[in-house]
Amino acid sequence: MxxxxxxxxxxxxxxxxxxxxxxxxxxxxxxxxxxxxxxxxxxxxxxxxxxxxxxxxxxxxxxxxxxxxxxxxxxxxxxxxxxxxxxxxxxxxxxxxxxxxxxxxxxxxxxxxxPGITAAQGASSITGVPLTHRGLATGVQYVTGHRQADKHLDLDWKRLANPDTTLVVYMGVANIGQIAVGLMTEGLPGSTPVMAISKATSVDERRMVSSLANIAADARDAGLKPPTLFIIGKVVSLYGAQGLPLENEAAEVAAHG
Missing domain, CATH: 3.40.1010.10 (Tetrapyrrole methylase, N-terminal domain)
Structure with missing residues (x-):
């Protein structure tokens, strides 16, 4: 049978x-x-x-x-x-x-x-960064930062660059620089906070807070590897409520690496 x-x-x-x-x-x-x-x-x-x-x-x-x-x-x-x-x-x-x-x-x-808890939910819960929050984000968008056969990313940057939603990027380590440029070109401020979290909820978890303008360089300098998830939006500013101030930026990788 x-x-x-x-x-x-x-x-x-x-x-x-x-x-x-x-x-x-x-x-x-x-x-x-x-x-x-x-x-x-x-x-x-x-x-x-x-x-x-x-x-x-x-x-x-x-x-x-x-x-x-x-x-x-x-x-x-x-x-x-x-x-x-x-x-x-x-x-x-x-x-x-x-x-x-x-x-x-x-x-x-x-x-x-x-069903399983997806990486975005795991990263949100473990860091205390909500994907939606009254006054900061009325919705959330999930997008993949990778294309089959390493093809060029052809995303709807205008739709994604919405300051009133949270953007979660899966599989984006290799292309986070291109993603940041695409979003900033469509008007999302370079000061928009970004959290990168690698291997969320595992014993090898690493996390880092940066800004849209700096995330590509910070992720490269930190040596972040897949699987790394990026949470982009004003909700990341709430990470300070967990006792880890936003000003620490890339240093947070060392604290959690």
Whole structure:
């Protein structure tokens, strides 16, 4: 009999942020297909008898292509496995979960989504920087700072440069300079505060507060590496409420690195 694939969000890193449903399905799975950003602590929760398949990717280094990942999911489900497809964050927010689901459904394979806390929510909660706040941000926008095959970023800078919303940039380390210029060109002030947070909620978390005009240089000087999330907007000014004043800027990396 054909098995089933559960597309599971593993959250931002902290194993205690995993949902109860995700944990149950992980323990019941007979095959676990997991990404690089899934923490070792979460992997350790899996059924000890399950077949473990690592399909992690790194920037500009895809040892396992997306096409091959799709094939693996189909093969394991058709072999009768209860497959737990573990993804960092949430499978439907820059996680390619819907792409994989479409392939599986075309093969007649049953799927289900299990939501996870996305990196933006994890970074917001761990730093105390809200994504929305009365008087500072009436909404939030999520955008990816990376294009497939390293193509040029062609974003709607005018829409994104809204001073009354919070902008969260995923996968933006390599292009944060271009992103900052695009936003400032459309009128977002260079003084707009920016928080960069790497590996949010994990033991290796690093965070830094800068400004839109300086973030590219500060991130480069700090040696920030993926996965790093950028929160751009007036809400970052509230980071001082956590006892870490905005004026410390790039020094905050050392304090949390």
């Amino acid at each position: 054909t098995g089933k694939v559960s597309l599971i969000g593993a959250g931002p890193g902290d194993p205690e942020l995993l949902t109860l449903k995700a944990e149950r399905l992980l323990r019941e799975a007979t095959c676990v297909v997991y990404d690089r950003l899934v923490s070792d602590e979460i992997i350790a929760m899996a059924n000890p008898d399950a077949k473990m398949v690592f399909v992690g990717k790194m920037p500009q280094c895809h040892a396992v292509t997306q096409d091959r990942i799709n094939e693996i999911l189909v093969e394991e489900a058709q072999a009768g496995h209860r497959v737990a497809r573990l993804k960092g964050g949430d499978p439907l927010i820059f996680g390619r979960g819907s792409e994989e689901a479409a392939i599986l459904q075309a093969q007649g394979i049953e799927i289900e989504y299990v």
